[in-house]
Amino acid sequence: MAPRAVMVGPPGAGKSTIGRRLASALGVGIVDTDSEVERREGRPIREIFAADGEAAFRRIEEDVVRESLQRSDGVVSLGGGAVLSARTRALLRGHAVVFLDISAHEGLLRTGIAGRLRGHPGKDDETRPLLQGDDPAGRYRELIRERRPLYEEVATLVVHTDRRSPGKVVREIAGLIESTETDAAGHAGGQHGTIGEQHH
Numbered sequence: 001m002a003p004r005a006v007m008v009g010p011p012g013a014g015k016s017t018i019g020r021r022l023a024s025a026l027g028v029g030i031v032d033t034d035s036e037v038e039r040r041e042g043r044p045i046r047e048i049f050a051a052d053g054e055a056a057f058r059r060i061e062e063d064v065v066r067e068s069l070q071r072s073d074g075v076v077s078l079g080g081g082a083v084l085s086a087r088t089r090a091l092l093r094g095h096a097v098v099f100l101d102i103s104a105h106e107g108l109l110r111t112g113i114a115g116r117l118r119g120h121p122g123k124d125d126e127t128r129p130l131l132q133g134d135d136p137a138g139r140y141r142e143l144i145r146e147r148r149p150l151y152e153e154v155a156t157l158v159v160h161t162d163r164r165s166p167g168k169v170v171r172e173i174a175g176l177i178e179s180t181e182t183d184a185a186g187h188a189g190g191q192h193g194t195i196g197e198q199h200h
């Protein structure tokens with residue numbers, strides 16, 4: 001058993017939104033590893049970071065990702081930093097992995113960081129502990145720059161999501177996954193592709 005698709009990308013790229021809608025388009029279940037970590041720990045991610053630190057969170061996340069990849073035959077959406085683990089990157093080989101790419105500009109809007117800097121309290125203030133602090137926009141840009149090579153390393157499909165509606169993104173991914181699966185080779189992770197233009 002293997003997931004039909006694994007979603008990776010930076011905060012705000014749409015892993016949860018697109019993942020949920022893709023699962024429903026394919027008629028399968030969805031596992032969001034951030035929610036799974038919180039369910040297992042019985043506390044929010046921000047509390048795990050605050051009480052035990054990022055390294056402890058990454059260890060829990062690594063276990064949750066491994067088990068989710070083993071158990072799921074649907075869509076698995078990974079936390080934004082899951083690809084920092086070399087062990088996780090190795091486990092992703094051979095899977096159909098979709099990198100939801102986004103420019104820093106669009107990401108700052110979608111995460112609410114841009115609004116917060118203009119004085120609007122964002123509902124996501126508490127759910128992204130790494131993007132708190134003095135310079136969340138700078139931290140976000142840095143995080144995308146550092147991680148892009150890792151997302152690209154694990155991806156079999158790169159989807160640029162700036163100025164593309166979730167519905168359109170989902171239809172394109174679902175179409176590609178279904179056609180890849182019915183390919184003679186039948187290896188979902190075998191095909192590499194790109195959808196959309198890059199805007200960064």
Ligand SMILES: Nc1ncnc2c1ncn2[C@@H]1O[C@H](COP(=O)(O)OP(=O)(O)OP(=O)(O)O)[C@@H](O)[C@H]1O
Nearest residue numbers: 010011012013014015016017080110161164165166
């Ligand atoms: N293609 C899109 N076009 C416009 N808005 C989008 C698109 N995809 C997602 N969004 C919106 O951007 C916001 C962030 O999306 P989402 O929470 O799915 O990101 P995420 O990758 O799961 O982030 P995190 O890593 O923090 O969990 C949501 O408000 C969502 O509705």
Ligand SMILES: O=C(O)C1=C[C@@H](O)[C@@H](O)[C@H](O)C1
Nearest residue numbers: 034079080081127128129130
């Ligand atoms: O980008 C990150 O490192 C993170 C993203 C979120 O999905 C959570 O997994 C957590 O807040 C860490």
Ligand SMILES: [Mg+2]
Nearest residue numbers: 015016017034
């Ligand atoms: Mg999410």
